[in-house]
Amino acid sequence: MQNIITADLDIVKHVMGKVGEIAKLLGVAENGFRVVVNTGVDGGQSVEHLHFHLLGGKKLGWPPC
Numbered sequence: 001m002q003n004i005i006t007a008d009l010d011i012v013k014h015v016m017g018k019v020g021e022i023a024k025l026l027g028v029a030e031n032g033f034r035v036v037v038n039t040g041v042d043g044g045q046s047v048e049h050l051h052f053h054l055l056g057g058k059k060l061g062w063p064p065c
Contacts, residue, residue, distance in 0.1 A: 008050070015052055028056025036064075 016035070023029035033056030038044045 011050065019052075019054060022054060023056060026054070026056065028054075032056065032060075034060050034064075 019035055023033045036053040
């Protein structure tokens with residue numbers, strides 16, 4: 001079990017380390033962006049898997065709806 005958790009943490013660290021670079025490539029870094037990870041049925045997932053959303057290019061409200 002520990003190896004799976006460590007592998008997941010390594011993936012998350014890698015992705016989060018790249019988010020700024022991706023935001024720059026997409027042209028949304030200067031004005032800001034949001035990173036979202038959905039988890040479980042109430043989070044909107046129909047298939048359990050790790051994925052990230054990078055949202056930007058417009059003013060985002062809070063709380064997210």
